Amino acid sequence: MLEFGDRVVVSGSERAQFLEFARVAARQAGEAILPCFRRPLEIDNKLGGAGFDPVTEGDRAAETTLRRLIQARYPAHGILGEEFGLKPGNGLTWVIDPIDGTRAFMSGMVHWGLLLGLFDGQEPIVGVMYQPFTRELWAGDGSHAWFQRGTDTPVAIRTRSTGSLDMATLGTTNPKLIPTTAGRAAYDQLEARVRLARYGGDCYVYAMVAMGFMDLGLDGGLQAYDVMGLIPIVKGAGGVFTNWAGGSACMGGDVLASGNAVLHQCALDVLKPGVQV
Amino acid sequence: MLEFGDRVVVSGSERAQFLEFARVAARQAGEAILPCFRRPLEIDNKLGGAGFDPVTEGDRAAETTLRRLIQARYPAHGILGEEFGLKPGNGLTWVIDPIDGTRAFMSGMVHWGLLLGLFDGQEPIVGVMYQPFTRELWAGDGSHAWFQRGTDTPVAIRTRSTGSLDMATLGTTNPKLIPTTAGRAAYDQLEARVRLARYGGDCYVYAMVAMGFMDLGLDGGLQAYDVMGLIPIVKGAGGVFTNWAGGSACMGGDVLASGNAVLHQCALDVLKPGVQV
Numbered sequence: 077m078l079e080f081g082d083r084v085v086v087s088g089s090e091r092a093q094f095l096e097f098a099r100v101a102a103r104q105a106g107e108a109i110l111p112c113f114r115r116p117l118e119i120d121n122k123l124g125g126a127g128f129d130p131v132t133e134g135d136r137a138a139e140t141t142l143r144r145l146i147q148a149r150y151p152a153h154g155i156l157g158e159e160f161g162l163k164p165g166n167g168l169t170w171v172i173d174p175i176d177g178t179r180a181f182m183s184g185m186v187h188w189g190l191l192l193g194l195f196d197g198q199e200p201i202v203g204v205m206y207q208p209f210t211r212e213l214w215a216g217d218g219s220h221a222w223f224q225r226g227t228d229t230p231v232a233i234r235t236r237s238t239g240s241l242d243m244a245t246l247g248t249t250n251p252k253l254i255p256t257t258a259g260r261a262a263y264d265q266l267e268a269r270v271r272l273a274r275y276g277g278d279c280y281v282y283a284m285v286a287m288g289f290m291d292l293g294l295d296g297g298l299q300a301y302d303v304m305g306l307i308p309i310v311k312g313a314g315g316v317f318t319n320w321a322g323g324s325a326c327m328g329g330d331v332l333a334s335g336n337a338v339l340h341q342c343a344l345d346v347l348k349p350g351v352q353v
Numbered sequence: 354m355l356e357f358g359d360r361v362v363v364s365g366s367e368r369a370q371f372l373e374f375a376r377v378a379a380r381q382a383g384e385a386i387l388p389c390f391r392r393p394l395e396i397d398n399k400l401g402g403a404g405f406d407p408v409t410e411g412d413r414a415a416e417t418t419l420r421r422l423i424q425a426r427y428p429a430h431g432i433l434g435e436e437f438g439l440k441p442g443n444g445l446t447w448v449i450d451p452i453d454g455t456r457a458f459m460s461g462m463v464h465w466g467l468l469l470g471l472f473d474g475q476e477p478i479v480g481v482m483y484q485p486f487t488r489e490l491w492a493g494d495g496s497h498a499w500f501q502r503g504t505d506t507p508v509a510i511r512t513r514s515t516g517s518l519d520m521a522t523l524g525t526t527n528p529k530l531i532p533t534t535a536g537r538a539a540y541d542q543l544e545a546r547v548r549l550a551r552y553g554g555d556c557y558v559y560a561m562v563a564m565g566f567m568d569l570g571l572d573g574g575l576q577a578y579d580v581m582g583l584i585p586i587v588k589g590a591g592g593v594f595t596n597w598a599g600g601s602a603c604m605g606g607d608v609l610a611s612g613n614a615v616l617h618q619c620a621l622d623v624l625k626p627g628v629q630v
Contacts, residue, residue, distance in 0.1 A: 114566060183522055183551050184566025186463040186487065210463065210487055245460055250552055274460050275527055276553015289391060289461025 078156050078300050078327070081197040084167040094194050095202040095217050101145045102192050106208030108137040109175060113209055114184050132181065135159055138174035138190055146170050156195075158301045169195045171304035176205075177249075177278030186210060187280040193304030199326055203308035205279050214283050216312030221286055235315040235335035236288035241269040241342050244291035247281030248273070254296030254350075259320075259330055262350025263294065266343060282306040282333050286313035291335045292343055298328035306333070316340040320347045355433050355577050355604070358474040361444040371471050372479040372494050378422045379469050383485030385414040386452060390486055391461050409458065412436055415451035415467055423447050433472075435578045446472045448581035453482075454526075454555030463487060464557040468582030476603055480585035482556055491560050493589030498563055512592040512612035513565035518546040518619050521568035524558030525550070531573030531627075536597075536607055539627025540571065543620060559583040559610050563590035568612045569620055575605035583610070593617040597624045 086094070112134030139157045146155055154165025157172035170192065175181050177188030189207040193200035205214040211226040214233070222230035238244050246267065254260045267273045270292065277284070279302075281293040286309045293310075295302070303317070303325055310317045310333045317333045318325050322344055325331040330352065334340035363371070389411030416434045423432055431442025434449035447469065452458050454465030466484040470477035482491040488503040491510070499507035515521050523544065531537045544550045547569065554561070556579075558570040563586045570587075572579070580594070580602055587594045587610045594610045595602050599621055602608040607629065611617035 114564065179549060179551060182566070183524065183549075184561040184564055185524075185551065185554065185557060187553070247460065272456060272460075273527075274456060274462065274553060276464070276551060277462070280462060284461040287391065287461055289459070 078162060078169060078171065078195065080327075081167060083198040084196045086168070086196060086201060091201055091217055095204070095215055097149060098192050098194065098202055098204040099213060099215055101142055102190050102204045102206040103208075103213065104145065105138040105141040105174065106190050106206045108141045109134040109190065110208045112137065113181065132175065132178065134181070135174045135178065139172050142170070142172050142174070142192065153194075156301060158299070167197050171195055171200065171301050173301040173305065176302060176305075177280075180276070180278055185276075187276060187278055189279045189283075191279060191301065191305030193306075193308065195300075195304055195326065199324065200304040200307050203305040205283055205305055205309060212283075214286060214309050216286070216309035218308045218311045221309045221312030223287060233287045233313045235285060235310070235313045236291055237336055238291040239336065239338045241266070241339070241346070242271060244270045244339060245272045245274065245289075246270045246292040246294065247277040247284060247290045248275060248294045249278050249281070250275055254330065256296075256350065256352060259296050259350040259352070262320075262347045263296070265349075266292075266294070266346045269346060279306060282310055282317075285315055285333045285335055286310045288313075288335065291339055293333040294331070294343075296330040298331055300327045303328055303331055318344075320344065321351045355439060355446060355448065355472065357604075358444060360475040361473045363445070363473060363478060368478055368494055372481070372492055374426060375469050375471065375479055375481040376490060376492055378419055379467050379481045379483040379490065380485075381422065382415040382418040382451065382469075383467050383483045385418045386411040386467065387485045389414065390458065409452065409455065411458070412451045412455065416449050419447070419449050419451070419469065433578060435576070444474050448472055448477065448578050450578040450582065453579060453582075454557075457553070457555055462553075464553060464555055466556045466560070468556060468578065470581030470583075470585065472581055472603065476601065477581040477584050480582040482560055482582055482586060489560075491563060491586050493563070493586030495585045495588045498586045498589030500564060510564045510590045512562060512587070512590045513568055514613055515568040516613065516615045518543070518616070518623070519548060521547045521616060522549045522551065522566075523547045523569040523571060524554040524561060524567045525552060525571045526555050526558070527552055531607065533573075533627065533629060536573050536627040536629070539597075539624045540573070542626075543569075543571070543623045546623060556583060559587055559594075562592055562610045562612055563587045565590075565612065568616055570610040571608070571620075573607045575608055577604045579605055580608055595621075597621065598628045
């Protein structure tokens, strides 16, 4: 398991180099996924039949590609991936979700993506989301964020300033995935307060919060690799990304992303009865 | 309102011409939508504040384009569109949903598309779904169906043969949109029986049933324009598309699409207590 540790100090130019590496690596790994999309796949079941958690060849191909690229360029860095676990390193750790939204992927849908973040011991300092089918790439360093399609020039993205729940659009993958009864009840309270709730998003929800087309993104029971790549994008676009208690979201759990701090506090207040203690 | 009437007899070559026209027209109308996607939009609210039903400029631009193209090529045909109502015709009626999945569209998401079907008085005989952002086009004539991306050669698509609910993947936009309590309860029964349920699909769910990546597509409270373009695709790919009572789905309501007749009957049996009488 990845754990919090001393923060590794990184200069601005190093951070920029890490982000550029992440963009290039994510695109290259995405190419390894694409031949598997909408094709018959070899399905494993990690939970031994107790659940449905498909592991695709695309997942493994992409993570293998990323591990190879990271090892070649930054051999001292650690790597945590969904498929192949943790390789300890010097305090900087690349965190990989080769296909976030595996169930969407398996169903032929488009709302999935590759996530790659770099954790400095305290927080992810650069993050990338890439969807190879649509060739959409989001990137952020916690201060700025960009969107780029194909070979288009990257454009800066900003969150929206929606300041009240009754004007807000909320996205979540599926409320039933929130692990506790209290959490689902709190979610229902929040959904009742917002203007529009959309299901079925996975990583796209957070990309849309960063781009200012949604105001709130919420999921329950996440892992570190589900969020590390997304947090620097949302924060870089001007948003807020915490767990439901208002603390760090970078190890996953029940998380909330918002376009701005005012709306974030409104949503946290509603979610409070659902916080796991 | 569009009503059932005498079936207009159409030859095979006429049908093929209608389908080719529909492909070309859908692509051209899709281009009219694209400049509006992920841009600030002028939002109307059809329900006068009682609900949230955004009408976008993209919607209007696409429907206007389609009406102009149909009027020029087939001036005797009728036209029914979501935005501009019914123009009566000679018994053949083009049915337009310029953006199916308006809420997804407004949220910046990808699961939306333009739908165009041709109703012969009894059923839609050709149908097209086009997503201009991904350049994906699905087309069907009730006997065959094809998928095409961009300028790629169209490939024939087939539904999946999954024969039992416990192996099936189900897609729906949002169970809360099913209009009756009994309908939602019946849906919950069905969801409990399937292997995997995915939310947030709109027209993409039915495209994925046709392509064999989902087994069941279900929605409640639909309009004719929500389904006319999709039915010839699903049926053309080997699937079944009815309302929950097993009758014609082409006027909308609570609908079910399945990859095959065996699975369809299994699902209808579970949904039976939710049928509106």
